[in-house]
Amino acid sequence: MSAPETALAGTGVAGATTVHANLTAAGLYAHALRRGEGRLSADGAFMAVTGVHTGRSVQDKFVVDDPEVHEQIWWGKINQPMAPEKFGGLAAKVRTWLGARPELFTEDLYAGADPAHRIRVRLVTTNAWHALFARNMFIRPPREELAGFTPDFTILHAPEYEADPAVDGCRTSTCIALSFAAKTILIAGTSYAGEIKKSIFTVMNWLLPEKGVLPMHCSANLGKGGDTALFFGLSGTGKTTLSSDPERSLIGDDEHGWSDSGVFNFEGGCYAKVIRLSREAEPQIWDASHRFGAVLENVVGDERGNLDLNDGSLTENTRSCYPLEFIPNTVKGGKAGLPKNVVMLTADAFGVLPPISKLSAAQAMYHFLSGYTARVAGTEKGLGKEPQATFSTCFGAPFLPRHPEVYGKLLEELIKRHGADCWLVNTGWSGGAYGVGQRMSIQHTRALLRAALDGSLAQVEFVTDPFFGLQIPKSVPGIPAEVLNPREAWADKAAYDRTAKELVSRFEANFESFSGGVSEAVLAAAIRAAA
Helix, strand or coil, X not given: CECHHHHCCCCXXXXXXXXXXXXXXXXXXXXXXXXXXXXXXXXXXXXXXCCCXXXXXXXXXXXXXXXXXXXXXXXXXXXXEECHHXXXXXXXXXXXXXXXXXXXXXXXXXXXXXXXXXXXXXXXXXXXXXXXXXXXXXXXXXXXXXXCCCCCEXXXXXXXXXXXXXXXXXXXXXXXXXXCCCCEEEEECCCCCHHHHHHHHHHHHHHHHHHCCEEEEEEEEECCCCCEEEEECCCCXXXXXXXXXXXXXXXXXXXXXXXXXXXXXXXXEEEEECCCCCCCCCHHHHHHHCCCCCEEECCEECCCCCEECCCCCXXXXXXXXXXXXXCCCECCCCEECCEEEEEEEECCCCCCCCCEEEECHHHHHHHHHHCEEEECCCCCCCCCCCCEEEECHHHCHHHCCCCHHXXXXXXXXXXXXXXXXXXXXXXXXXXXXXCCCEECCHHHHHHHHHHHHCCCHHHXXXXXXXXXXXXXXXXXXXXXXXXXXXXXXXXXHHHHHHHHHHHHHHHHHHHCCXXXXXXXXXXXXXXXXXX
């Protein structure tokens, strides 16, 4: 326990009589259990249920329209404007509400493993388990650095507070509002812990481009030969799974920066999706999720805490949050050299993209700006039986405060300056669309990735796919030929052709908004319907 005025310095929160500052995992466990915030699994993980919100509330996210940032923000459905006076009024009410709680929890943490590009974050929250989540997720400073800790950004986390849409300038009683001018984030009306993590990712996406550093929604790992690999991908494409490779060392599973010095993790932990997690296929994530210190969100267990990872009754978006050190082979310090391979992951539920293809630099730019994957029934409310194509620019549109071209040009410059082999990997379906075909074998995906990362795949003969212009390897040892060429895996070739043409048209329509801001080479690499 810390003196309130010290633990809350710089936050604007006052009045709380008990503030638990920078507690260890054991201390936060004790308070969370005392307060009835959740329960223990049979293996000692902390199990929390987040109620109505089991994912991010995208429609309730706002960026404050301060004059000094107005021209640089990518305004729209992702970054909805909030008037500065509305933010000021809501912030004052949240601070008063937090100060009136009987006890608060604070954590002082870093975002960014590279000291040249890190920020200091102070979280103020009402719940011990949310403090534990943040402690797992971000980088914990050495104890000696906490005494003089001054935050660059503050998160005021009030999950039980309900905003008033009629007064506060928000849509519902839930509000996630970020002010770059005030360096303050308000999170109200939602217990989903991912909002804490992604709010700081948004901050890093704002700050780093001005320093010539590319912030990336990607995982990263390091080979025994010192080769760094990046894995871009949206939720459900295998970003965490494929980067947690026993044969390579994990740098991080979700958020990184790429500077002229190399790659660095933004975080100190992992936030893995665990619905239908298999111990055989993903032993590292399994082990990390079945131990003291992990935080499990909306994971179902029996009365003794034995987990049922196949149970999606609360949500398909079940999550495990754990410190990076729970993975046995991690890169100490969270930094590595310049990338040798850039992998873009897609879970194609239409079943028409190859399991792996080699991209030119221009194609890599195109697929980075496209950010394609597909969602299927069960992953989100309102989805029907047919897969839905999803395009999330830069593989992270919900977290981009600046215009996408800012990030695209940075990637283009870094690839040109430092060189990297680029790959598109489909972890989705083969032999037919969702409901007809089969999910790609993770064993095949891992084998193809390892061949790409060790350089051997770049040496094989490639053929050009007629629909998407992708370079597909003709043969890879241990991989059936019909797996490599997606059309050959379909029993009904005419159905494949129709489905491929449909997806081509969706790529074409999505890219229209970017066509005016990219180079001629990228325009030439764009996927288009045959004339």
